[in-house]
Amino acid sequence: MNAVVSVFRREFASYFATPEAYVFIVVFLILNGAFTFYLGQFYERGQADLQPFFTFHPWLYLFFVPAVAMRLWAEERKSGSIELLLTLPLTMWQAVLGKFLAAWAFIAVALLLTLPLWITVNYLGDPDNGAILAGYCGSLLLAGAYLAIGACLSAVSRNQVVAFILAVVVSLLFLLAGLPMVLDVFRAWAPQALVDAIASLSFLTHFGDISRGVIDLRDLVFFALTIGFWLMGCAVVVDLKKAD
Amino acid sequence: MIETEHLTKRYGPLTAVDDVSFRVEPGQVLGFLGPNGAGKSTTMKMITGFLAPSAGTARVCGHDIQREPLSAKRLLGYLPEGAPSYGEMTVAGFLAFVADLRDLRGERRRQALDRVIARLHLGPVLRQPIDTLSKGFKRRVGIAQAILHDPPVLILDEPTDGLDPNQKHEVRTLLGEMAAERTVIISTHILEEVDALCNRVIIIAAGRLLADDTPQALLARSRYHRAVTLSTPQPEPVRQALASLPGVAEVEVDAHDGRLTAIARDGQNIFGAVQQVLQSGNFQVRELQLERGRLDEVFRRITQDATSEVPA
Numbered sequence: 338m339n340a341v342v343s344v345f346r347r348e349f350a351s352y353f354a355t356p357e358a359y360v361f362i363v364v365f366l367i368l369n370g371a372f373t374f375y376l377g378q379f380y381e382r383g384q385a386d387l388q389p390f391f392t393f394h395p396w397l398y399l400f401f402v403p404a405v406a407m408r409l410w411a412e413e414r415k416s417g418s419i420e421l422l423l424t425l426p427l428t429m430w431q432a433v434l435g436k437f438l439a440a441w442a443f444i445a446v447a448l449l450l451t452l453p454l455w456i457t458v459n460y461l462g463d464p465d466n467g468a469i470l471a472g473y474c475g476s477l478l479l480a481g482a483y484l485a486i487g488a489c490l491s492a493v494s495r496n497q498v499v500a501f502i503l504a505v506v507v508s509l510l511f512l513l514a515g516l517p518m519v520l521d522v523f524r525a526w527a528p529q530a531l532v533d534a535i536a537s538l539s540f541l542t543h544f545g546d547i548s549r550g551v552i553d554l555r556d557l558v559f560f561a562l563t564i565g566f567w568l569m570g571c572a573v574v575v576d577l578k579k580a581d
Numbered sequence: 582m583i584e585t586e587h588l589t590k591r592y593g594p595l596t597a598v599d600d601v602s603f604r605v606e607p608g609q610v611l612g613f614l615g616p617n618g619a620g621k622s623t624t625m626k627m628i629t630g631f632l633a634p635s636a637g638t639a640r641v642c643g644h645d646i647q648r649e650p651l652s653a654k655r656l657l658g659y660l661p662e663g664a665p666s667y668g669e670m671t672v673a674g675f676l677a678f679v680a681d682l683r684d685l686r687g688e689r690r691r692q693a694l695d696r697v698i699a700r701l702h703l704g705p706v707l708r709q710p711i712d713t714l715s716k717g718f719k720r721r722v723g724i725a726q727a728i729l730h731d732p733p734v735l736i737l738d739e740p741t742d743g744l745d746p747n748q749k750h751e752v753r754t755l756l757g758e759m760a761a762e763r764t765v766i767i768s769t770h771i772l773e774e775v776d777a778l779c780n781r782v783i784i785i786a787a788g789r790l791l792a793d794d795t796p797q798a799l800l801a802r803s804r805y806h807r808a809v810t811l812s813t814p815q816p817e818p819v820r821q822a823l824a825s826l827p828g829v830a831e832v833e834v835d836a837h838d839g840r841l842t843a844i845a846r847d848g849q850n851i852f853g854a855v856q857q858v859l860q861s862g863n864f865q866v867r868e869l870q871l872e873r874g875r876l877d878e879v880f881r882r883i884t885q886d887a888t889s890e891v892p893a
Binding site: 339340342343344346347350351354355416417418419420421423424425426427428579580 | 626629630631632650651654655657659661662663665666667668669670674678679681682683684710726
C-alpha cells in the first residue's frame with residue numbers, strides 16, 4: 338500500500354510540474370461553462386439543476402481524459418524511467434494503481450473547480466442537492482472508466498500523440514455502444530443477446546441514470562468492472578511493452 | 582551474491598543472451614565487457630528483474646528474481662543504462678521518491694540521503710530539476726539513487742559513460758570504497774576501467790559468455806604479455822640484436838613513435854636477456870618497459886573470433 342502512495346504522490350506532483358496541467362484545467366473549465374450555458378441552455382431552461390452540466394461530460398471527457406492519461410506510461414517508456422520504476426521494490430499492480438489514482442485525482446481536482454456552478458444553482462433556486470452529488474460521483478466514475486482505457490493504451494506506444502488518438506477511438510466505441518446508429522449495424526445479423534451485451538457496455542446509458550441522480554448498484558458495478566478490466570489490461574500491456 | 586543459471590533471452594529468432602551462467606561473491610567487482618549489442622544490458626535487465634528470461638534464472642542473495650522479485654529487488658541497487666530518471670523532478674524530490682519506495686524512514690532516511698548527497702556532491706543542485714542538469718550530474722543522481730539504501734548488491738550499467746576524466750576518477754574511487762563487502766557488477770566498454778576497478782572480468786559477445794577470469798589472467802593471454810618495449814636512437818641495430826635472442830618471437834616497430842617492442846615467445850621472461858643484450862652491445866636506451874599485456878588486444882581477439890563464427 339505504501340508503494341501505491343509513493344507512486345501516487347510522485348505522479349500527482351508531476352502533473353503540476355509543467356504548465357500543461359493548468360492549461361488542461363482551464364480548458365476543461367471553459368468548455369464546461371460553454372457547454373452548460375450555451376448548448377445546455379442553463380438559464381433558458383428555468384430549472385434549478387445541473388442536468389445541462391452533466392449531460393456533456395461523456396463528450397468532454399472523450400478528449401479531456403485521454404489527454405490526461407496519455408503521458409502515464411508513454412512518457413515513462415520514452416525516457417527509460419520505466420526501467421528504474423519497475424526494478425524498485427514494488428509490484429506491477431502497485432505501479433499501475435498508483436499512477437491511475439494520481440491521474441484520477443487530477444481529474445477530480447478539475448471537477449472540484451466546477452463547484453461554483455453548484456453554488457450558482459443553489460443561489461438561483463432550490464435544487465435537489467442529493468441528485469447533484471450523485472451526478473458528481475457518476476461523473477467521476479465515468480472519468481475513471483475513460484482513464485483506465487487511456488492508461489492501458491498509453492502503455493501501447495512511446496508516443497503520447499499515438500496514445501491519445503488510440504484512447505479517443507476506443508473510448509468513442511464505448512461511448513457510442515448504446516446508440517441506435519451502432520446497435521442497428523449489429524441488429525441486422527447478430528442475435529439479440531449480443532446486441533444487448535453491446536448496448537450494456539455503453540458509457541452513455543450507465544452514466545445517464547447516475548447523472549439524473551439515480552444511483553443504481555448495477556451502474557456502479559459496471560464502472561468498477563470497466564476500470565478493473567482496463568487496469569488489468571494496462572498491467573499486461575506494460576509488461577509486454579516495457580522493454581521495447 | 583549474484584548467481585545466474587543458464588540465463589537466456591530470445592527475441593523471436595534472435596538470441597540476445599545465450600545460456601549465461603556465473604556466480605559473483607561478496608567482495609568481487611565483476612566487469613562485464615563486450616562490444617555494443619553483445620547482451621550485457623539484457624543480462625543486467627534480467628538479473629534486476631526488469632526483463633523475464635526466456636530460460637534459466639538469476640538469484641540475488643539466494644532470492645530468485647522470478648519467484649521472489651520483491652525480496653531480490655530490496656537487496657539490489659541498479660543503475661540502468663543511460664541513468665534514466667524523472668526529468669521534471671528536482672534532485673531532492675527524486676531521491677525522496679526513491680527513499681519512499683525503499684521504505685527508508687526517520688533517522689535512517691535522513692542519514693542515507695545525507696550520505697549519498699555528500700558522496701556524489703549533489704548539494705549544489707538539490708533544488709534543480711533533473712532535466713536541467715549536465716550529463717555528469719544526471720549520472721551521479723542515477724548512482725545516488727542506486728546506493729541510497731546501501732545495498733549488498735550493486736549493478737551498474739555503464740556508470741562512467743559520459744563523465745569527464747575527473748568525474749570518472751571520482752566515481753571509480755567511490756565504487757572502489759563501496760566494493761569491499763558488496764557484490765558489484767559493472768558493465769563497460771572502457772578497458773582501463775576494468776583494470777582500475779574490477780577483480781574479475783566476464784567477456785560476452787553475441788550473447789555468449791566467452792571468458793571469465795581475473796584482469797591479470799586476461800592480460801597474460803595477450804601476445805604482449807611480458808613483452809619489452811623500448812625507445813632508442815639506434816633502432817635498426819637494436820632491433821637486430823633483439824631479434825637474435827632465443828626468447829624473442831618477433832620485434833615490432835611502432836610506426837607512430839618508432840618504439841621497439843620485443844614480443845616474448847610463449848610468455849617467457851625475456852626482460853633480463855634484453856637488458857644484457859642492450860648492455861653488451863653498448864646501445865643507448867631512452868626508455869625501457871616491461872609490458873603486462875594489452876587488454877584491448879585480448880578483448881579484440883576474443884570478441885572478434887566469436888562474432889565471426891556467428892552466421893550473418
